[in-house]
Amino acid sequence: MGNVATDYTDKVKVTGETAEFADHVILEMRSHLAKYPPERKRSALIPILMLIIQRERGWVDNAGVNFLAKFLDLEVTDIWETATFYSMFNLRPVGRxxxxxxxxxxxxxxxxxxxxxxxxxxxxxxxxxxxxxxxxxxxxxxxxxxxxxxxxxxxxxxxxxxxxxxxxxxxxxxxx
Ligand code: FES
Missing domain, CATH: 3.40.30.10 (Glutaredoxin)
Structure with a gap:
């Protein structure tokens, strides 16, 4: 895995595996994050979850959610609340x-x-x-x-x- 430092904090508690992403994917996430004020990281939740986590993982899985919770400094429940509300998020693997x-x-x-x-x-x-x-x-x-x-x-x-x-x-x- 690459050398791009993540924005992880230790404050967010997660259970189970946390996904890893290549450097260029982390940079892509950061480009979404940069569109919002630093105190509004949460605004990047849907774009990153939809356009990157789901694309890279194939669906919204626990490991991807754990990563995003740490990346955005949110609780995992914040991510799941969004992921389970919109049908555009796949909560299990889907076909091609x-x-x-x-x-x-x-x-x-x-x-x-x-x-x-x-x-x-x-x-x-x-x-x-x-x-x-x-x-x-x-x-x-x-x-x-x-x-x-x-x-x-x-x-x-x-x-x-x-x-x-x-x-x-x-x-x-x-x-x-
Ligand atoms: S009812 Fe609105 S798109 Fe089908």
Whole structure:
């Protein structure tokens, strides 16, 4: 591991393993931290958790949370409160393509149940599950803010809107 000194303090108590990151990743975290006043370190929680910890670890795990608690000088419960509130944080490992289908009202009345049924039967899994080959995970999530183009889903960072069964088939074919 590298030579970049961390901003760790001894004040934060953690249980279990703490993740380690390469120098360039620590520097990337610091670049997010630098956007906020020193007394507002907490403001960097979501960007670092979302854009770096989850990317590097594949999901939000205990070791990653322990690292971030020390890095931001927060309690681990501060991190978990945020991580468990937003569906964009994966609290367990997900497949290479994470399909998040919006199940909220607009999408529901515009055909979400049919879309979900089609995707799940095609992949042979239920919502919340990952295919055996680790390629796809399907999750049902709350409104993703694209209600005007319902029904919709998100795969990775991409939105797919005005879904039909035929459109879904074409989208899934392109997932390698
Ligand atoms: S209800 Fe589906 S994006 Fe808002």
């Amino acid at each position: 393509h994470h399909i998040q289908i919006c199940k909220t009202l607009s999408c529901k009345i515009m055909g979400e149940p049919e879309i979900t049924e089609h995707i799940c039967s095609k992949l042979g899994i239920h919502p919340g599950e990952t295919t055996e080959d680790g390629k796809f995970t399907v999750s049902l999530v709350e409104c993703l803010g694209s209600c005007g183009t319902a029904p919709m889903m998100q795969i990775g960072y991409d939105f797919h809107e005005d879904l039909t069964v035929e459109k879904v088939d074409k989208i899934l074919e392109k997932c390698d």
